[in-house]
Amino acid sequence: MSKTKKSTIGHYEMLFIMPNKFTEDEAKTVIEKVEKTIADGSGQITSREYWGKKKLAYEIKHNSYGYYSLCEFDLEKNALAAIDQSLRLSTDVLRHQIIIKKSKTEEELAHDKKINEKIVAKKAEEEKEAKLKEKKQADTPEATPKAAPKKEKRTDMKDLDEKLEGILSAKDLI
Amino acid sequence: MNNKKTKECYFCVNNLEVDYKDTRTLKRFINFYMKILPGKRTGVCAWHQRKLATAIKRSRVMALLSATHK
Ligand SMILES: [Zn+2]
Numbered sequence: 044m045s046k047t048k049k050s051t052i053g054h055y056e057m058l059f060i061m062p063n064k065f066t067e068d069e070a071k072t073v074i075e076k077v078e079k080t081i082a083d084g085s086g087q088i089t090s091r092e093y094w095g096k097k098k099l100a101y102e103i104k105h106n107s108y109g110y111y112s113l114c115e116f117d118l119e120k121n122a123l124a125a126i127d128q129s130l131r132l133s134t135d136v137l138r139h140q141i142i143i144k145k146s147k148t149e150e151e152l153a154h155d156k157k158i159n160e161k162i163v164a165k166k167a168e169e170e171k172e173a174k175l176k177e178k179k180q181a182d183t184p185e186a187t188p189k190a191a192p193k194k195e196k197r198t199d200m201k202d203l204d205e206k207l208e209g210i211l212s213a214k215d216l217i
Numbered sequence: 218m219n220n221k222k223t224k225e226c227y228f229c230v231n232n233l234e235v236d237y238k239d240t241r242t243l244k245r246f247i248n249f250y251m252k253i254l255p256g257k258r259t260g261v262c263a264w265h266q267r268k269l270a271t272a273i274k275r276s277r278v279m280a281l282l283s284a285t286h287k
Contacts, residue, residue: 058238058279100283109280113238140279142237158232 053120054089054146059130059139060099060109067096070110073135078114084126086118103137115144224260228268235268237275240282247273250286 059077061070071093078088094111103109118126123141130139147155227245228235237243246254246261246269253273256266276282 060279099280100277101280103280111279138279140275142275155232162230162232 051120052117053123054115054117054144055123055141056113056115056144057139057141058111058113060103060111060137061135062104062137063096063106063108063110065110065135067110070112074112076135077112077130080126080129081114081116081118084118084122086116086122086126088114088116090115106137109137226260226262226265228265229262235265235272237272237279238281240276243269243273243276243282247282251283 061073065073074091074093078091081088092113094113096108097111099107099109127139127141130136227233233242246259248254253270256263261269273282277284
């Protein structure tokens, strides 16, 4: 946003896949290695998430399964290229992807909260209305024939009532 | 079968961010051939459609989604 960005530290998110040849424990040591390379580049890991073994959507170097791991870190911008390169060369990591992640400011978080509250309120209101409608429908004599639901959408309520009455009276006759 | 009701953007209505890791949501916006559906059809607004397209491409790179249906 601002043209003069003072901070040279960026917040990144990285997802990487380890090949299927590893066992679960070996994969975890690989994760430690990767985290060490980030730490060596003066990066700070803020969060990590291990997804475990997952089926890949397509084969990568004859692997149809892989261990996924996700981590977030703060890093100096000019140190990123080195880490990216070292991961690309490493055979322990099948594939990785580093993404710039924007951390939200407090203002944005407050704004989000407001909107979320509004959405919740709106949903509650809609539910209320739906319930009221259901009640109304329950109050009116039931036993709507099976063919009715399709027509219901198109015809107005008045027409429906008339039709219903007609059908009910017909049933009474039988 | 033309649905004339104006659709609302899924991400705007629910105040969600597009996340490339959330394949369950992304799958709503691709077709059988794994092609990205037009915003016109799904009702996603232009701003979110751009984010969505990048997110789907990112998850294809990480083999979370396939690029073809076979
Ligand atoms: Zn939107």
